[in-house]
Amino acid sequence: MSTPLLPAARTAEPLRADLRAAAFTADGCLDLLGAAAWAALSRAETVPALRATRGGSPLETLVRLFLLQRPVPYDRARAALPRIEEYAADGWLERDGDDVRATVDVRPYAGDDGADWWVVSDLGCAVGGAGGIGAGGPEEAGAAGVDRADLVLGVGGASTTLAGLTVREPVGSALDLGTGSGVQALHAARHATRVTATDVNPRALRFAALTLALSGAREPDLREGSLFEPVADERYDLIVSNPPFVISPGGRFTYRDGGMAGDDLCRTLVQQSADHLNDGGYCQLLANWQHTEGQDWRERLASWIPRGCDAWIVQREVQDVTQYAELWLRDGGDHRTDPATYAARYDAWLDEFEQRKVNGIGFGWITLRKSGAEQPVITAEEWPHPVEQPLGPHIAGWFARQDFLRTHDDAALLGSRFTLGAEVVQEQVGLPGAEDPEHVVLRAARGMRRATKVDTVGAGFAGVCDGTLTAGRIVDAIAQLLGEDPVVLRDRTPESIRLLVEQGFLDPVDWTPHRV
Numbered sequence: 004m005s006t007p008l009l010p011a012a013r014t015a016e017p018l019r020a021d022l023r024a025a026a027f028t029a030d031g032c033l034d035l036l037g038a039a040a041w042a043a044l045s046r047a048e049t050v051p052a053l054r055a056t057r058g059g060s061p062l063e064t065l066v067r068l069f070l071l072q073r074p075v076p077y078d079r080a081r082a083a084l085p086r087i088e089e090y091a092a093d094g095w096l097e098r099d100g101d102d103v104r105a106t107v108d109v110r111p112y113a114g115d116d117g118a119d120w121w122v123v124s125d126l127g128c129a130v131g132g133a134g135g136i137g138a139g140g141p142e143e144a145g146a147a148g149v150d151r152a153d154l155v156l157g158v159g160g161a162s163t164t165l166a167g168l169t170v171r172e173p174v175g176s177a178l179d180l181g182t183g184s185g186v187q188a189l190h191a192a193r194h195a196t197r198v199t200a201t202d203v204n205p206r207a208l209r210f211a212a213l214t215l216a217l218s219g220a221r222e223p224d225l226r227e228g229s230l231f232e233p234v235a236d237e238r239y240d241l242i243v244s245n246p247p248f249v250i251s252p253g254g255r256f257t258y259r260d261g262g263m264a265g266d267d268l269c270r271t272l273v274q275q276s277a278d279h280l281n282d283g284g285y286c287q288l289l290a291n292w293q294h295t296e297g298q299d300w301r302e303r304l305a306s307w308i309p310r311g312c313d314a315w316i317v318q319r320e321v322q323d324v325t326q327y328a329e330l331w332l333r334d335g336g337d338h339r340t341d342p343a344t345y346a347a348r349y350d351a352w353l354d355e356f357e358q359r360k361v362n363g364i365g366f367g368w369i370t371l372r373k374s375g376a377e378q379p380v381i382t383a384e385e386w387p388h389p390v391e392q393p394l395g396p397h398i399a400g401w402f403a404r405q406d407f408l409r410t411h412d413d414a415a416l417l418g419s420r421f422t423l424g425a426e427v428v429q430e431q432v433g434l435p436g437a438e439d440p441e442h443v444v445l446r447a448a449r450g451m452r453r454a455t456k457v458d459t460v461g462a463g464f465a466g467v468c469d470g471t472l473t474a475g476r477i478v479d480a481i482a483q484l485l486g487e488d489p490v491v492l493r494d495r496t497p498e499s500i501r502l503l504v505e506q507g508f509l510d511p512v513d514w515t516p517h518r519v
Contacts (some may be wrong), residue, residue, distance in 0.1 A: 007208045010094035010107060010123075018095065021084050022109075022121065023218075025061035029113040032070070044070065045160075067092050069109040072126050074102035087402055089182070107210075109217070110157050112186075115171070115193050120218035123210050124157030124184045125149060144424045151336075155184055155210045158259050161289055162186040165245050167392035170399045173239030178232070178279070179223070180272070183258065187515060195241065199224040201233045203421050204257045216237035230268075231275050238281045244288040245277035246272060247267055249331055250364060252355040256335065265359055266292045273369060277309035280373040285369045287398075293322065294363035298329040301383035304369070309379050313405050314371040315398065317382040321388050327364045328352035372402050380405045390451050397450035397507070404505055407514050413497040417475035420512040421468040421500075425449050427508050444506050459485070461499050462493065470512045474500060 024036075031325055033041050040051035049071050056063035056071070061083035067073045067078060078175075080096070080103040081087045087103070090096050096103050107123050114120035165187060177195035179188040181202055188200040200211050200223040208225045217220060226233035247261045248269050248484070254262030263266030269290040275288040294300050300318070308314040322330070328349055332338060337345050391397070411419060424447035429439035443462040446454040457465065463481050464474075472480075478496050482489035503509040 009206070010213060012216040014089050014093045014095070014211055015213065015354040017086050018090055019085065019121070019219060021067065022455070023119060025065055025083050027065040027111055028119040029061060029111040029518055032066060032111050035066065068103065068105050072105055072108065072466050074104050075100055077101055077103050088431045090171065094099060095421055101126070108157055113481055114218065115190060120189060121214070122184050122186055123217060125154045125212040128154055128156045131155055149335060151217055152207055152256055153204055154258055155204065155207045155254070157188050159183050162246050165287070165289050166190050168394050169243055169287055169396060170241070170395045172399065176239045177241040177243070178239040178243040180242060180248045182211045183216035183245065184503045185243060188214055188223045189218055189220055191241065191243065192223065198223070199226065201226045201228060203227070203229045229273060230281055234279060238279050240284045241282050242279060242286040244272060244286060248289060248291045250291050251331060252351045266290070274309055276371065277312055277373055282373055282375060285370060285372050287368065289368055292365045293359065293361045294365060294429050296362055300365055303382045308371055310374050311373060311379060312371045312381045312403060313376060314369065315401055316367065316369050318365045318367040318385045319364050320387055321363050323363055324353060324356040324361060346469060369453055370398055376409060378409070379410070386451060388452065391449055394450065400507065403514065407511050408501055408504060416497045417478065417493060418473050419490045420470050420473050421509040422470040422512060423465060423468050424507050424510055430467065447507060450507055455502070455506060455508065460496060460502055461503070464496070465503065465508060468509055481489040
């Protein structure tokens, strides 16, 4: 199958100006369509957006052209895009009789600090995934006339999740491994002096270049290849990856299937990352992992972490193998095939899981930092609850807290001063009319939005932490108030303090959060 040529980036600057002039931005589209129609697009439902764009204004024309991939009259397209002939010559558009069609999907994207960005991808692959608008069946060409195995997806839930998780500190170098349409490279260009973007799919590199050019970002160093092969022995301050993490039998689709057995691709990425990180550097990725019979998933993933790295692994959800297979069979369009073919492919997924003794698939994020610590901290936890996005600053703070706790023994901890974390409140739970609560809960409204039960000492300690007194003096005062032995209380309180610091309920005074 011949692959259509992609647009040229040389007209990206004037095209960006025309898109902005028509308010074809994330905010502009939301204002035009309304929240309900905008949300429906993410579900590949186009009727509400079509109803909202019947007026023929430049913005309505661009939404139909680029987001909905509908033909629009040439005269209307020219009114929205005054240099339409140049854009057509460069491959962004094509004539279809008296109409004009888009050759690529251009989706407005709200960038960092209010920037207006646009993500370029294959037609049908920014709304509703690869099985969305205009896409063919699982083995057919997509709307762009491209084999579906090579489709390049646009921005989606996984992309925005990873972008929000990423630690956004100024760095000298960043690597976007498996860049796809370039979303992570686009974010990295705002805070990294040098950005390298890699992908095994050469079409993805072309799309990444278009995304960054159309969004006005510096062109990254684009390299073709799998995993860390394109960067040899180079090192970076930040590595981000939204890899093809789907655990599937075979590698039908480049954008999602890693082509390795089980979760070996994500494991390999994690294990090799330390060799490509500068000291203090972060590696952050989304991943799927297997829950295998007779093995705790936390221990299994902890074994992936390279020596000398702290790691925080968060499992957001778990699916049983049938749910997981059905999800990705639908993504591949297999539900549109004949029932016998669908059943055969479903069987193949379940056979693979049965052979590997897999009873569930976890999804979440993995962040590791090359700390060089002799006794690194590796935490794996399940957290299906809502979190605050962007979470990147909180993640950076978590690793900084590990540095603080690692360098402070119990005596040093009692000699430190603390303040209550931002937006932490205390809740008392008990029966109505009871003189004393059954228990006290500290709840944080920021970051992971945790809640933890504390005893009378813990509640009293947190309540007076204003950075004035050392922890030891506060403990002594509480001991005197409760009539307890201060030596005994000093011996057992540091463990509670460590937990409150690690989870962000208490902030050490005069600490220095980690910087790369």
